[in-house]
Amino acid sequence: MARDPKHDILFEPIQIGPKVMKNRFYQVPHCNGFGSEKPFSQAYFRALKAEGGFAGVATEYCSISPESDDTHRMSARIWDDGDIKNLSLMCDMLHERDALAACELWYGGPHAPNMESRCVARGPSQIPSDFEFLTYAIEADKDDIRYLQNLYVEAAKRARTAGFDIVYVYGSHSYLPQQFLTPFYNHRTDEYGGSFENRARFWRETIEMVKEAVGDDCAICVRMSTDMFLGEAGTQLKRDCLPFVELVDHLVDVWDINLSGIAEWGEDATPSRFYPQGRALPWQAAVKAISKKPVLGVGRWTNPDMMAEAINEGKLDIIATCRPSTSDPFLPKKIDEGRLDDIRECIGCNVCISRWEIGGPPLICTQNATAGEEYRRGWHPERFTKAANADNDVLVVGSGPAGMECAMVLGKRGMRRVHLVEAQDDMGGTMRWIPELPGLGEWARIVNYRKIQLDKLKNVEFIPNMKLSAKDVAEYGAEIVIVATGSYWSTDGLNGASHATIDGADASLAWQATPDQIMGEGKELAGDSVVVFDNDGYYTGVSMAEKLAMEGKKVTLMTPLGTVGPYMHFTLEAPNQHRRLHKLGVEIVPYHLPSRVEEGMVVATHIYDEDGHEKSFAADGVVWVAQRRSNEALFRELKDSIGLEQLKAEGVDALYRIGDCEAPRLTADAVFSGHRLAREIDSADPSIPLPFKRERRMVDAESVTREKAEYEAMYAGASS
């Protein structure tokens, strides 16, 4: 297949300072949980994007000093030679694949809680962070300012030594240089605060110094938020940013332009729930209009036509992505080869970001089960080995996300025949109705992508409208049976808070319902008022409340938790979701657990009320988003009633289950579970995941001896 000539512009090289990027695809700094202390995971993750065609790939935010330690969140670090060594692996692997390596030098100032280093940060003014509680910085004096600037210079030199081609003086998302620029953070009255020129001084000087130190060898990138949406107090496009661009344009080799501060950075890393792709374009275009240097910017770009349009219309020079590069590292290659229907498009769920927000875990991706597994499990998203037991037929029962993914990978691994059988009339399982919840339309890409891929696989057949009994499964003729029958929402109020059902809860009654019934079966609740009981913690309860409110019902959203949908804080959807609920007049009732329900009423108690006072809530209808339960019946019947021995007699050698029917989980994890089983279908026992590589320091005799000696030397001569 050939590239569409409309997309040629995306493959034109571009000069960035002393370097050349071979095309217009760039992976902008983003977190993956690997940092400098899991160097192989880091390098393999980034290298894969280069293999997929990205001409420039950045680290995540890279701390320049122990004073800027973001623990619990994972950043990269470039503090010392060991870090140089570790990050150089990433640079080498990127260079081997013809891509430039970028290092985003970061100093968090008051946002960095320093929970590992126990150092204290310096910042423009001593106001605690609006992002991290309990974090104060030293209010920097002139010496501190010189010290800080020197941190950037030394870090830039270390980055150069490691092999980085592009070095950032990163301010976006309200980190140090931008804190100086922004009145919200900078209440100084000396020459580093007050007027625009003063507020810009720190950043300008730092850029000058870094440029002088490494500018001949490395391209200098400045990443700036063009609008923090904090009104006059925040950074503003016309008042602060465009003048800053004019001020330092001659020093900068490439601009990385985004939006928002750090407290609501979902305005930049836009969830698809609230924003379409290319949201930042008007701001990026405004910078491009006055800068003489290349401008790059993110926008959750997945549509190559829109990418080309952005460049052709003079709004951007380089298409930068994070999330779309994670959901498909081969995005550029696929566009280049005209294989647009093979692109695994980002759905904007921000589950990847949620892992960083939670602090600690490596990133995962709903669409791409191999994200984060490049090194740990050796998974390559485009390469599949032929299964050693390929000479077998497989029956996958259920075509939700887990079943589809499993069938797809089994197909790609060359299994003789794979039948993906589905009781409903089309693929997708619950992912057929989830995208119909308000704002989640792009989530349908989970199904769309797999549908297209499955259709291409000659050894995979999709059979709809077939509900298989255990007997049907046993007699189906498959040597390997994989059950992927998903989950359902509990109908009796069973929930994780009380571990009990709720008196009166019965979704078979006309005035009660679960999300499955409403969305999947079209059940409608009569009346004007509804109580949605939510102990799920993610989007379902909140979305049901939103949907019912949009239909005109008076909605009470009740949860035993302190806030609704807390996981949405990690996906950056919470602020706008709360605005939405507020606008729709949804009454949020936290800390409450129903003790019983009767027609017309939900009776609940405050979970911290030791006297257990009951409060009544009027409700014509009740929606139970209490907890999910696996649809285990088929699997249990196969394993318990028929039994593995009898199955063997029928020719079924192996029985597995994946996804929600094993245990309800995030869609990303359901997809992962299907993928893993298929990747490991030829291992000794596919039901148990194979061990994955862990990057850790292992004890060896030599280091034990050395550490002991160092410790003793430290205390030699000390008084006891």
Added chain:
Amino acid sequence: MRTVVCIKQVLQLGDEVEFTDDGLDVDPEYLDPALNEWDSFATEEALQLRERLGGEVVVVTCGPKQSEAALRRCLAMGADRAIRVEGAGRDPFSVARALAGVVRGESADLVLCGVQSSDAVQAATGTALAELLDLPRAAVITRLDYSGAGTAVVDRELEGGLIDRVEVETPAVLTIQTGINEPRYANLRAIKQAEQVEIDVRSAAGGGTPAYRIRKMFVPERGEGAEMIDGSPAEIAARIASIVKERLA
């Protein structure tokens, strides 16, 4: 009762194409074989007749060895016997003659064919076959009402959504339209069993003039694009309206 179903293994072309050296066909490397979509509906119809009226379903195809995969799909669905006749040309009349040679000996109550094949779209083989067998026929059937003897009442799907209800004397040849039923799927056991069935292979008698001869095959120029309608929005709308009304008449 015996129903004979004439099926075809069609060849599907992807996005890339290269031609054979003589320029008369697409290089087989670029073609993927599959059972003709219409024929799975025809086979299903035959199986439903057998379920109601008893008897036998025989599937017949005219094609090379690789077309046996299509016969096996039908066997996996539940057909009883399969016959492949080889050595005939690929145009509708050569195929019809080859099929007639086999069907003649089968004493069929009904002969079902798909309306057309997805790769050639001639919609001619079934009707030509009927003529060669000197049997009554009806084409483009979306409903079949047959008690096993006497006349069958069929619905023909005309353009524009109208149905022509016709009474056909039997034995007859009927060409079956998609959507008449929901073709059943075969499970893996049935597919495996179908792999083992022996297919009866015959040679076409040959003779007779082909319907046509291909003298050149090519990729049409992209310039064969849309006829552009010019003018003001009102003029454009008027033209669109007249096209729409004409097509749906």
Added chain:
Amino acid sequence: MSVLVIAEHLRGQVRDVTRELITAGRELGPVTVAVIGQEPGSLVDAVNLDGVAEIVTVTIAAGEFENDAYQAAVEALIADRQPRVTLLGFTVNSMAYGPAAAVRLGLGFASDVHGVALDGDAVIATRSFYGSKVSAELDFPGADGVMLLLRPTVWAPAEGQGSASVSSLEVAAVPSRARHREIVEATTSSDVDITQADFLLSIGRGIGDKENVEMFEELAEKMGATLSVSRPLVDAGWMPSSRQVGQSGKTVKPTVYLAFGISGAVQHLAGMKTSGTIIAVNTDPEAAIFNVAQYGAKADLFDVAEELEKLF
């Protein structure tokens, strides 16, 4: 080179494809149009168009089309007039008798033909193979006559008053083994199933805002079309996926596919390009959909839509 055109009619109306056959036939030689029916005289005027040299009527017993009767009539006409080329529309009716007559008379035959030319004395027909991706030129060596079933909407319908001579041909009645009983209107299901619609009005990203969906919904209703959409509108949550046309949505083959603001991404085209007649309205003249459409207009969607509403 004489040409015989078999007129197609239903419920007393001559179908447009007949006029298209006349246009095609005119390019090859003098055209004789045959009208076969219970009261063929009533249809003569409708086929007396510019370029028709002769009209022959054949009276049959059946009130509507019956394939045995038509076959016998056509065979008699061919025996009588000895045309070099006999033209039928590639229609449901023609499928039921055309190939039978051709194989019986030893004629050359091809259907779904979209190009006809003469190479010296030889008739060359052009048609598609392999799902319309390739075309082929066919000839008919050794055949005295050729029967071609022409694809509707390719040739423009003939217009203008003709001055054809009119005569009739007596054809002995034959047993009609497939007898017309009645015409039935197909029942429409209440669920929206865009794959069953005969006429789809399809909207894409070009319509701009969600608010504009309603306007096209109303237009569709007025025109008697079912509304369908391309993927971006489903992604944005404006319409449910049951309305989506495309590789990951539904594949449709309506008689008419009228597209507003759809650029024609590969995945979308895969779902609708075998539609009967595709009409595309888009402001971008380079839109890929124009490559598969039969008719296109580079115009403002809303202006055209507004005008269309007045006509239905």
